[in-house]
Amino acid sequence: xxxxxxxxxRNDRTLILAYDHGLEHGPTDFNExxxxxxxxxxxxxxxxxxxVVLHHGIVEKYYKTYFKEVPLILxxxxxxxxxxxxxxxxxxxxxxxxxxxxxxxxxxTIYVGSHEEPEMLTEFSSIVEKAHEYGIPVVAWAYxxxxxxxxxxxxxxxxxxxxxxxxxxDMIKTYYNGDKEGLKWIIKNAGKARLVIAGGxxxxxxxxxxxxxxxxxxxxxxxxxxxxxxxxxxxxxxSKALAKIVFHNSTAEEAARILPER
Ligand code: FBP
Numbered sequence: 633x634x635x636x637x638x639x640x641x642r643n644d645r646t647l648i649l650a651y652d653h654g655l656e657h658g659p660t661d662f663n664e665x666x667x668x669x670x671x672x673x674x675x676x677x678x679x680x681x682x683x684v685v686l687h688h689g690i691v692e693k694y695y696k697t698y699f700k701e702v703p704l705i706l707x708x709x710x711x712x713x714x715x716x717x718x719x720x721x722x723x724x725x726x727x728x729x730x731x732x733x734x735x736x737x738x739x740x741t742i743y744v745g746s747h748e749e750p751e752m753l754t755e756f757s758s759i760v761e762k763a764h765e766y767g768i769p770v771v772a773w774a775y776x777x778x779x780x781x782x783x784x785x786x787x788x789x790x791x792x793x794x795x796x797x798x799x800x801x802d803m804i805k806t807y808y809n810g811d812k813e814g815l816k817w818i819i820k821n822a823g824k825a826r827l828v829i830a831g832g833x834x835x836x837x838x839x840x841x842x843x844x845x846x847x848x849x850x851x852x853x854x855x856x857x858x859x860x861x862x863x864x865x866x867x868x869x870x871s872k873a874l875a876k877i878v879f880h881n882s883t884a885e886e887a888a889r890i891l892p893e894r
Pocket of ligand 1: 650651652657830833857858
């Protein structure tokens with residue numbers, strides 16, 4: 633069956649709002665507003681994001697009515713920051729349940745280089761096989777991680793992306809380390825899979841807009857951002873500025889004109 637990821641694209645670019653942090657990082661990532669999933673879904677809807685990333689519990693209780701206008705990537709695995717544990721992102725939802733809940737794609741994190749990587753490779757492959765049988769695209773979080781691993785080394789990121797591509801990912805999310813030439817090589821290694829850049833820790837809004845302009849200019853297909861939006865003091869206008877860069881090729885300077893203060 634042909635797998636179509638176009639639902640997540642507008643003008644051949646994608647802008648995804650990630651909101652799986654409550655599980656991945658804990659509530660310290662949130663403020664009084666962003667702790668409420670409805671608030672974050674409002675941002676996604678109003679700013680015209682072409683995708684949102686959620687775990688199934690939030691989907692069941694919040695992803696309803698008009699929020700469904702924003703296509704859904706349902707995250708199938710999770711890893712928490714609390715306590716000591718192996719570096720494996722555990723499967724917490726099945727492909728079938730994701731489909732029943734209205735997912736347009738499923739997402740899965742692979743910690744490439746971790747001691748537990750083999751399990752994640754096997755599981756990811758099974759998920760790709762099953763999701764593709766149902767015609768559902770798969771988004772891989774290809775994150776180098778583990779003892780002795782330099783998470784931001786260009787060749788290591790390229791290797792992580794290559795692994796996800798060869799195992800059948802339709803879209804791959806990974807880090808940007810600031811190496812523009814390196815990103816070109818990373819994108820080449822994604823092949824026909826689409827490549828999106830993760831947001832990372834909160835940086836000043838203008839810096840984030842510039843970083844977005846940069847990765848798109850090199851050839852990334854879009855960005856998947858979380859903290860840089862919902863930890864911003866102006867998540868709605870910042871999202872609209874981002875959309876100008878992503879979908880309309882505005883420069884960061886042009887896009888920033890809509891921000892109340894710089
Ligand atoms: P951010 O834009 O906030 O970095 O979100 C992207 C993301 O991949 C989330 O989907 C996920 O919860 C988080 O980063 C994982 O963060 P970490 O790199 O700490 O594992």
